[in-house]
Amino acid sequence: MKIAHVREHTAPAGAPWRLAAAVDANGTRWLDLEVARRELVARDPARAHNSALFRQPITTLDAHLANGLRVDALADLLGAEVDEPTDASVLAFGPPILAPPTFRDFYAFEQHVGTMWKRRDMEIPEAWYRLPIFYFSNVSEIRGPGDPVWAPRGSTELDYELEVAAMIDTPVRDLDAARGEEAIGGYTILNDWSARDLQREETTVRLGPAKGKDFASSIGPWLVTPDELAEARSGKGYDLAMTATVNGTELSRGTWSSAHFSFGDMVERASADVRLRPGDLLGSGTVGTGCLLEIRDEILGRYLEPGDTVTLAIERLGELTAPVVQRPTA
Numbered sequence: 001m002k003i004a005h006v007r008e009h010t011a012p013a014g015a016p017w018r019l020a021a022a023v024d025a026n027g028t029r030w031l032d033l034e035v036a037r038r039e040l041v042a043r044d045p046a047r048a049h050n051s052a053l054f055r056q057p058i059t060t061l062d063a064h065l066a067n068g069l070r071v072d073a074l075a076d077l078l079g080a081e082v083d084e085p086t087d088a089s090v091l092a093f094g095p096p097i098l099a100p101p102t103f104r105d106f107y108a109f110e111q112h113v114g115t116m117w118k119r120r121d122m123e124i125p126e127a128w129y130r131l132p133i134f135y136f137s138n139v140s141e142i143r144g145p146g147d148p149v150w151a152p153r154g155s156t157e158l159d160y161e162l163e164v165a166a167m168i169d170t171p172v173r174d175l176d177a178a179r180g181e182e183a184i185g186g187y188t189i190l191n192d193w194s195a196r197d198l199q200r201e202e203t204t205v206r207l208g209p210a211k212g213k214d215f216a217s218s219i220g221p222w223l224v225t226p227d228e229l230a231e232a233r234s235g236k237g238y239d240l241a242m243t244a245t246v247n248g249t250e251l252s253r254g255t256w257s258s259a260h261f262s263f264g265d266m267v268e269r270a271s272a273d274v275r276l277r278p279g280d281l282l283g284s285g286t287v288g289t290g291c292l293l294e295i296r297d298e299i300l301g302r303y304l305e306p307g308d309t310v311t312l313a314i315e316r317l318g319e320l321t322a323p324v325v326q327r328p329t330a
Contacts, residue, residue, distance in 0.1 A: 001075055002027050003061060003186065004222035005094035005144075006086075017094045019058050020086070021078060027222060027318060029085040034058040036080030051076070061223070062098050065278035070169045071185035071225060095144040096188050096223035097167055103142075103217065103281040104134040104270050105163070105192055108236075108261040109254070111288025119293075132261045132269040137192070137283075138214035145220040145320055150306070150327040152215040155195035158304040158324065162244045162252050162290030162312050164237075165190035165219055166263045168280040172271050180267030183276065186223035189312050189320040190283050193217065196293055196303065219281070221318045229316060236262040240315035242287045246308055251299050254287035256314065 004027075005017035020030040037058050041047050047054040053073050058064065064074070107113055107128070117124050127133075143149060151158040169185025192213070199212025232238040237256035244252035266282050289295050292303055304310065308324040 001072070001078070001225045001228065002222045003071060003074060003225075004030065004096060004220075005060060005098065006030060006032075006091045007094070008090055009092050010090075011092075017060055017098065019061055019064065019074075020091075021074060022222070023078070023085045028088050030088060030091060031078065031080065031082060031085045033074060033077050035082055036077040039080045039082060040077065053077070060098055061096065062279060065169060071167075071223065072227075093145045093221040095142050095219050096186070096221075097219070097279050097281065098142070100139050100142065100167070100279045100281045101277045103137045103139050103283065104266075105137050105283035105285065106132055106134040106261065106266050107285040108132065108259045108266070109285055109287050109290075110260045111254070111258065112286045112290060112294065115288070115294045129260070132266050134266070134270065134282075135209060135213075137217055139281075141214065141216050143216055143218040143322065145218075145322075147218065147322060148325040149193055149216045149218065149322050150325050151304075152195050152198065152211060153327065155198050155212075156303070157196035159194040159196050159292045160244060160246075160304065160310045160312070161192040161194055161286040162242055162254070163190040163192050163286055164188075164242070164256055164284040164314060164317070166266070166282045166284075167223060168267075168276045168282070169278050171275060171277055172267070173275045174273065175267055175271045175276075177262065177264040177268040180264030180271075181226065181262070183267055183271075184226060184263060185278075186225045187229070187317060188219050188223050189221070189314050189317050190281075191218040191310065191312050191320060191322065192283055192286070194291070194293075218320060218322050220320050224317050232316070236260065236265070240317070242290065242314045243312070244290060245311045245313075246300060246304070248309075251292070251295060252287070252290045254289055256284075256287070258288060259284060
């Protein structure tokens with residue numbers, strides 16, 4: 001199942017997002033889940049008495065999770081016979097989760113980690129191989145597909161980062177890695193934007209990243225439930241290609257299956273002695289070659305500039321595009 005927040009391109013400014021599900025494998029036609037709920041209740045009013053899913057309007061995924069329901073419960077709405085699902089070409093897509101409670105970003109791909117340490121003329125620390133390391137990022141600046149991004153104040157080194165994000169959809173605490181992925185409701189593409197010059201300064205004092213990271217994180221275009229990926233399982237992830245293009249030129253390519261840590265490992269680490277809540281996001285960290293810091297000198301020769309368009313793509317998870325613009329004035 002693919003789940004997304006949608007509204008028509010022609011909708012008035014500020015129109016609310018609606019929750020929809022794809023009715024085909026490629027995400028070209030979408031079913032409004034509130035329309036589906038009403039149609040199914042009209043067909044069988046007893047549904048509203050027998051299931052919490054049918055008792056109240058379907059608005060956003062955030063509200064659905066807040067009602068104590070998991071993502072896969074929405075599959076019960078897919079049997080509705082609406083006149084015609086909406087074509088994706090007329091829809092704008094928002095972040096799959098609008099207001100995640102927390103966002104932890106990990107560091108799971110050895111090729112990327114090795115390149116970062118090699119730039120410092122150092123080996124990867126032994127602890128990295130044992131511990132899934134993460135930092136907390138900023139949930140107030142979550143962007144969706146097509147939302148513009150700009151370098152923060154004082155930065156001239158804007159970079160993309162090609163990652164996978166997992167969304168928790170049930171409360172868990174102290175969950176071991178073998179069961180960790182049971183807490184995941186779905187996966188989406190993540191662009192963990194970085195201001196490399198700010199980040200470089202911050203990390204000299206062994207704290208952060210902070211302002212080098214907290215200005216924007218893009219996710220989307222939709223959330224894909226784990227069952228859709230099962231046949232591609234390989235190693236610690238899935239045998240799915242990950243690519244990044246800037247202005248139509250491919251710069252980065254990797255595979256999810258090259259991860260050193262699984263999302264189960266990450267859930268175990270994140271949930272140790274604390275509660276994970278529905279809507280929490282876990283980022284995989286950057287796939288090998290998945291940022292300009294790794295490949296800029298060999299390919300693009302610069303960091304991102306206003307006028308650039310960045311598109312991240314992961315097989316079965318879709319494409320996430322963002323335009324780079326000038327920093328808005330106050």
